[in-house]
Amino acid sequence: MNRRTFLKALPALSVLAGTTNGFARYLQRSRPSNYPQAEEKYAAAGVASEPAGELQPIELLKPQKEGGKSVLAALQERKTTRNIKADKLEPQMLSNLLWAAFGVNREKASFGKAGRTAASASNSQEIDLYVALAEGVYLYESGGHRLMPVAAGDFRARAGRRSAGTAPVNIFYVVDLTRYDTSRRQPDRRIGEPEIQKSYYYTATGLIAGNVYLFAASQGLAAWFHNCNKETTAKEFKLRPEQRVLFAQTVGYPA
Numbered sequence: 001m002n003r004r005t006f007l008k009a010l011p012a013l014s015v016l017a018g019t020t021n022g023f024a025r026y027l028q029r030s031r032p033s034n035y036p037q038a039e040e041k042y043a044a045a046g047v048a049s050e051p052a053g054e055l056q057p058i059e060l061l062k063p064q065k066e067g068g069k070s071v072l073a074a075l076q077e078r079k080t081t082r083n084i085k086a087d088k089l090e091p092q093m094l095s096n097l098l099w100a101a102f103g104v105n106r107e108k109a110s111f112g113k114a115g116r117t118a119a120s121a122s123n124s125q126e127i128d129l130y131v132a133l134a135e136g137v138y139l140y141e142s143g144g145h146r147l148m149p150v151a152a153g154d155f156r157a158r159a160g161r162r163s164a165g166t167a168p169v170n171i172f173y174v175v176d177l178t179r180y181d182t183s184r185r186q187p188d189r190r191i192g193e194p195e196i197q198k199s200y201y202y203t204a205t206g207l208i209a210g211n212v213y214l215f216a217a218s219q220g221l222a223a224w225f226h227n228c229n230k231e232t233t234a235k236e237f238k239l240r241p242e243q244r245v246l247f248a249q250t251v252g253y254p255a
Contacts, residue, residue: 055136055149061092063099063145068218078213081222084167084252088134093219094169095145097251100215101171102129102208104142111181116142118207121200122188126179127208127246130172130237132156137172137237150237158229158236159248167252172233173208175201177242205246212249222254 069077089097102118109115110123120126129140131147132155138147157165164170180200182192190196209225216223228248239245 052136052149052152055138055152057149058138058147060095060098060145060147063096063103064092065099068215070218071214074214074217077217079217080213080224081254082162082224083255084163084222084224084250085255086163086166086168087253088168089221089252093221096219097169097212097215097221098129098131098140098147099145101212102127102140102142103145114143118204118211120204120207122181122186122191124179124181124191124200124204126175126177126201127204128174128176128243129208130174132159132170132172133168155233155236158233159250160226160228163252163255164224164226164248164250167250169251171212171249171251172228172237173205173246173248174237174239175205175244175246176240177244201246209247209249212251216251220254222250222252224250226250 068074100117102116104114105117106115113123113125115123116125130150131138131140134154134156136152137150137155139150140146141148156167156170159165159167159170159172177197180191180197191200213223213225215221226248228245230245233245234243237245
């Protein structure tokens with residue numbers, strides 16, 4: 001692009017960046033290359049096979065795996081902060097946050113699956129992160145490190161009261177009970193029992209939420225783990241009967 005062409009394009013870019021949806025589309029890339037093959041998988045999880053309203057898949061930036069305060073320093077700083085600003089997180093910060101929460105940190109782990117930053121029983125990886133931003137709700141897809149559209153619109157208030165409704169990011173923790181392998185090949189013979197599953201998915205949620213708290217402390221962010229509107233959220237996120245909304249966690253800059 002030469003200088004004259006670039007100068008002609010500046011007004012259009014300014015208008016685009018001046019609107020929430022326009023800026024989101026400006027930051028987003030095209031659909032993932034494997035989107036057609038993954039369409040059935042996402043539809044089963046409640047993700048729109050076509051863009052939800054104006055939403056498109058968001059290819060997150062490559063997560064930064066260095067920087068921030070040390071683990072010990074983050075433990076010292078870890079706390080719940082309920083007063084959170086409405087200021088958006090930068091794209092790199094959002095990418096780092098989701099990777100730290102439950103991203104892939106090794107390609108091969110137990111039971112033939114990739115490893116994640118938080119543990120789960122028999123590596124079931126039964127917890128999904130539904131991420132509510134101002135423009136809509138997305139499902140975090142750890143393998144491709146991207147956000148897949150679920151529903152257009154602002155659903156952040158479903159996370160709770162106070163500043164949750166205006167905070168930049170609300171993570172809803174949703175368990176998918178179909179992730180538990182109850183076949184005879186599974187060494188955990190009790191993994192199919194409802195009470196055992198409950199102990200597993202509550203523990204898994206706590207481990208992920210702990211990662212979010214430590215990441216927030218290391219980066220000077222505010223985090224708040226809490227209950228949420230489970231019934232309404234399940235309907236609006238188009239969840240299947242085997243999926244259950246458990247908790248939410250609000251993240252942003254401290255007010």
